[in-house]
Amino acid sequence: MTTALVLDLLGTFAFALNGALTAVRAAQLDIVGVVTLGMITALGGGILRDVLLGALPPATFSDWRYLVTAAVGGLIAFALSGRLDRLARPIAVFDALGLSLFAVTGATKAMALGAGVGQSVLLGTITAVGGGTLRDVLVRRVPSVLSSELYAIPALVGAAVVVVAARLGDVGALWALVGAGACLTIRLLGMGFRLNAPRPPGGTTEP
Amino acid sequence: MTTALVLDLLGTFAFALNGALTAVRAAQLDIVGVVTLGMITALGGGILRDVLLGALPPATFSDWRYLVTAAVGGLIAFALSGRLDRLARPIAVFDALGLSLFAVTGATKAMALGAGVGQSVLLGTITAVGGGTLRDVLVRRVPSVLSSELYAIPALVGAAVVVVAARLGDVGALWALVGAGACLTIRLLGMGFRLNAPRPPGGTTEP
Amino acid sequence: MTTALVLDLLGTFAFALNGALTAVRAAQLDIVGVVTLGMITALGGGILRDVLLGALPPATFSDWRYLVTAAVGGLIAFALSGRLDRLARPIAVFDALGLSLFAVTGATKAMALGAGVGQSVLLGTITAVGGGTLRDVLVRRVPSVLSSELYAIPALVGAAVVVVAARLGDVGALWALVGAGACLTIRLLGMGFRLNAPRPPGGTTEP
Numbered sequence: 001m002t003t004a005l006v007l008d009l010l011g012t013f014a015f016a017l018n019g020a021l022t023a024v025r026a027a028q029l030d031i032v033g034v035v036t037l038g039m040i041t042a043l044g045g046g047i048l049r050d051v052l053l054g055a056l057p058p059a060t061f062s063d064w065r066y067l068v069t070a071a072v073g074g075l076i077a078f079a080l081s082g083r084l085d086r087l088a089r090p091i092a093v094f095d096a097l098g099l100s101l102f103a104v105t106g107a108t109k110a111m112a113l114g115a116g117v118g119q120s121v122l123l124g125t126i127t128a129v130g131g132g133t134l135r136d137v138l139v140r141r142v143p144s145v146l147s148s149e150l151y152a153i154p155a156l157v158g159a160a161v162v163v164v165a166a167r168l169g170d171v172g173a174l175w176a177l178v179g180a181g182a183c184l185t186i187r188l189l190g191m192g193f194r195l196n197a198p199r200p201p202g203g204t205t206e207p
Numbered sequence: 208m209t210t211a212l213v214l215d216l217l218g219t220f221a222f223a224l225n226g227a228l229t230a231v232r233a234a235q236l237d238i239v240g241v242v243t244l245g246m247i248t249a250l251g252g253g254i255l256r257d258v259l260l261g262a263l264p265p266a267t268f269s270d271w272r273y274l275v276t277a278a279v280g281g282l283i284a285f286a287l288s289g290r291l292d293r294l295a296r297p298i299a300v301f302d303a304l305g306l307s308l309f310a311v312t313g314a315t316k317a318m319a320l321g322a323g324v325g326q327s328v329l330l331g332t333i334t335a336v337g338g339g340t341l342r343d344v345l346v347r348r349v350p351s352v353l354s355s356e357l358y359a360i361p362a363l364v365g366a367a368v369v370v371v372a373a374r375l376g377d378v379g380a381l382w383a384l385v386g387a388g389a390c391l392t393i394r395l396l397g398m399g400f401r402l403n404a405p406r407p408p409g410g411t412t413e414p
Numbered sequence: 415m416t417t418a419l420v421l422d423l424l425g426t427f428a429f430a431l432n433g434a435l436t437a438v439r440a441a442q443l444d445i446v447g448v449v450t451l452g453m454i455t456a457l458g459g460g461i462l463r464d465v466l467l468g469a470l471p472p473a474t475f476s477d478w479r480y481l482v483t484a485a486v487g488g489l490i491a492f493a494l495s496g497r498l499d500r501l502a503r504p505i506a507v508f509d510a511l512g513l514s515l516f517a518v519t520g521a522t523k524a525m526a527l528g529a530g531v532g533q534s535v536l537l538g539t540i541t542a543v544g545g546g547t548l549r550d551v552l553v554r555r556v557p558s559v560l561s562s563e564l565y566a567i568p569a570l571v572g573a574a575v576v577v578v579a580a581r582l583g584d585v586g587a588l589w590a591l592v593g594a595g596a597c598l599t600i601r602l603l604g605m606g607f608r609l610n611a612p613r614p615p616g617g618t619t620e621p
Contacts, residue, residue, distance in 0.1 A: 056261030234556055
């Protein structure tokens with residue numbers, strides 16, 4: 001297995017745990033709903049990326065390892081979900097992990113399929129935020145990518161790191177880890193200090 | 208016309224009736240909204256399946272019969288929708304019918320395009336639940352596939368019946384009807400007795 | 415640049431302004447959310463069209479001018495968004511402009527890629543209403559295409575004008591402007607007089 005595949009499956013697993021725990025906490029779903037939301041969260045970003053790249057059928061459907069990883073993640077989350085009041089922190093951390101890993105692997109796959117520099121950064125970001133956006137729409141929340149403390153920006157940074165490194169001739173695992181680490185750090189700092197990007201001049205009152 | 212096409216058009220018609228009646232009942236839409244929601248409900252699952260199979264453009268756009276069937280179903284529902292309090296039962300029954308037919312035809316098409324056993328069962332299920340999920344998102348409900356009494360499970364069973372039968376060498380109309388019948392029976396029993404899949408250990412309080 | 419490209423980029427710009435201002439007004443988002451919603455509104459319809467045509471990757475990802483136009487529109491809207499109470503009118507006008515331009519360019523592209531008469535009209539309409547539908551789902555509103563005063567009908571008319579003209583052998587810029595003008599006129603009249611398509615017989619009470 002290549003480094004990219006390992007990181008991709010790790011991201012899939014993290015998002016499956018996140019989506020499934022979100023289903024338990026936010027919508028009190030049964031086991032089918034929990035595993036389904038976990039799988040959609042885990043596989044949605046990669047499917048969006050592959051549709052936009054025209055790389056169909058998506059890797060998640062031609063490669064069984066993604067489906068199994070996502071399903072197992074959802075089932076583990078279902079089994080372990082004990083007290084709802086303890087779920088908030090793991091949900092947020094698994095989301096940040098998946099975001100960081102997918103930003104890097106999404107951008108890497110886009111480059112491998114011949115996308116340009118800008119498109120690769122954008123597709124890495126879409127891979128990272130896509131699954132969580134589908135998750136939020138399905139449980140009727142305004143998606144994190146639109147509303148939350150620094151969500152798309154760390155993904156953009158993580159994707160940009162691997163794209164710039166690849167342009168400079170370095171496609172090793174080191175820069176993938178640097179990109180994912182940078183994304184994770186910014187995201188966790190953003191959550192910890194409740195940082196937000198600038199708001200519009202007219203938007204002074206909170207909704 | 209092949210058996211698969213007949214069943215597929217029947218499923219399209221049932222889902223168009225269901226989606227259009229849902230538009231009348233849940234969102235009080237005008238005729239354009241009613242027919243639009245009927246068509247999205249009827250065609251959405253097959254479009255999702257074809258995108259995931261990379262079979263583009265989707266059959267619903269290269270074959271006029273699907274578009275016409277969906278539009279006619281929506282118009283009929285608009286014309287017949289009399290009293291709102293009588294719509295709950297037909298909405299549920301048409302949804303169960305569409306679910307059963309699409310589980311079988313979706314899995315059959317996936318196999319015909321070379322998908323593996325597991326993927327075919329999954330794609331049959333996605334075909335069955337996809338249109339209703341789009342419908343629920345558009346009228347702002349938590350999708351049935353996440354929340355409802357036994358919704359994805361009967362579709363999985365129906366799809367699995369035809370996939371297993373095909374693997375054993377039998378691709379006739381009989382097993383398609385057995386699969387659709389099994390799905391329909393489980394779904395109607397689930398609704399009648401309000402059965403649900405197991406809920407997570409922490410999810411003791413209802414939302 | 416061809417006429418079609420100019421009209422397409424104008425439509426992209428109008429929808430980017432509309433989506434971004436909607437983000438400022440309806441959901442009080444930060445700059446990332448504002449630009450993201452602007453870009454999704456501007457690019458969503460064309461992406462849906464290209465997926466349904468099987469023309470992948472979508473033009474918006476292989477042609478940088480769309481991405482830049484959408485991003486610039488979103489940033490301009492962010493910078494100019496002064497007082498929320500003044501935004502309602504420009505939001506509606508930019509939406510009507512994008513709707514009219516995309517109905518025409520979407521139908522033209524569908525014909526250029528070999529779609530039939532009916533499919534081209536439908537794909538023009540989907541291009542026109544697709545981005546706004548994604549926008550409404552993301553900020554949790556019932557989509558305009560389902561609920562609003564004459565929204566899909568003007569798009570259908572605008573698309574039909576260019577498709578009929580092309581069938582009669584005339585593919586010049588004149589009929590594109592006539593189609594877009596007809597769509598814009600009907601839409602603005604519909605908004606001004608709060609016209610609606612007929613409602614179902616049972617739907618007498620408002621939600």
